Amino acid sequence: MKSKFKKKLTLFVEENGFVTSVLINNKDKSVAYPDIGEEKNRFFQEMISFFKNNTGENAHILFYSQDSCVYMLKTNKGVYICECQRNTSPSQIKMEFNTFVEDFENQGNFSSLFSTFFDR
Amino acid sequence: MADGSVELIPNREQEVTLTPHEWQLLAMLFKNPDLNTLRTVWTTDNPSLDETLNQLKEKRLIKYDATDNQPNKEYIQDDSAKVPSNFWKKLEEELSKAIGPIATLVIDDKLDEFGISKEHFPQKYLYTLVEKVEVEISDQSDRKQFQRAMLDFIKQRV
Numbered sequence: 107m108k109s110k111f112k113k114k115l116t117l118f119v120e121e122n123g124f125v126t127s128v129l130i131n132n133k134d135k136s137v138a139y140p141d142i143g144e145e146k147n148r149f150f151q152e153m154i155s156f157f158k159n160n161t162g163e164n165a166h167i168l169f170y171s172q173d174s175c176v177y178m179l180k181t182n183k184g185v186y187i188c189e190c191q192r193n194t195s196p197s198q199i200k201m202e203f204n205t206f207v208e209d210f211e212n213q214g215n216f217s218s219l220f221s222t223f224f225d226r
Numbered sequence: 227m228a229d230g231s232v233e234l235i236p237n238r239e240q241e242v243t244l245t246p247h248e249w250q251l252l253a254m255l256f257k258n259p260d261l262n263t264l265r266t267v268w269t270t271d272n273p274s275l276d277e278t279l280n281q282l283k284e285k286r287l288i289k290y291d292a293t294d295n296q297p298n299k300e301y302i303q304d305d306s307a308k309v310p311s312n313f314w315k316k317l318e319e320e321l322s323k324a325i326g327p328i329a330t331l332v333i334d335d336k337l338d339e340f341g342i343s344k345e346h347f348p349q350k351y352l353y354t355l356v357e358k359v360e361v362e363i364s365d366q367s368d369r370k371q372f373q374r375a376m377l378d379f380i381k382q383r384v
Binding site: 121195196197198200201202205208 | 350351353354356370373374377381
């Protein structure tokens with residue numbers, strides 16, 4: 107992962123104490139920070155697939171599990187997941203994460219940016 | 227009984243006499259059992275909706291808890307951490323940049339929706355408040371600017 111973009115994602119997770127993990131999906135590729143493990147990754151991939159096929163552009167959804175809440179956002183460039191502590195205000199998650207995604211997508215060419223996540 | 231709802235009590239054996247307003251309210255309740263909805267459609271001030279509800283309650287025709295009348299109790303109960311006073315100044319300042327001098331009115335209006343004063347406003351709902359306020363900004367770039375300024379402020383100062 108190239109440092110500039112990794113930094114952006116790392117910073118967002120670390121600066122916002124309520125965020126547990128973030129996953130970014132573009133086409134058939136996904137990257138998560140911090141590592142979310144295989145089981146959760148599989149679950150998120152299923153959610154992404156459902157979300158992609160059943161919602162329009164700029165859709166968002168918030169759902170709760172026993173110990174966390176998960177915010178999913180779909181733009182024309184990708185699907186983004188923000189997993190947060192369960193007691194976080196939905197407005198806070200929505201505003202903070204939407205701002206992050208907007209910044210993220212506005213930094214140059216998104217496709218090349220995204221591919222950099224997989225450059226090692 | 228759930229907050230904001232009125233329940234009719236059936237099976238009365240005695241005769242009941244209703245005033246026109248009481249009957250009007252019962253008829254409206256049939257369509258709008260939710261108290262909040264009822265408030266929006268009740269247009270008479272004399273008697274007020276609450277007075278009429280109390281009259282029906284005294285006649286044992288409805289179950290109605292007067293405390294339901296308190297707007298948004300959930301917000302009021304959570305007063306553990308209050309908002310610093312400079313937040314309101316910043317909110318007004320940033321909103322004024324986008325919509326001008328009516329900013330104060332808009333903020334007061336939104337606070338009314340919460341049913342709680344600035345002095346008792348809990349920190350927990352700051353983001354919700356910002357979200358409610360920003361919908362009044364029609365220009366999208368102004369709205370984003372407002373949102374960013376407020377998010378930064380909340381992060382740094384609150």
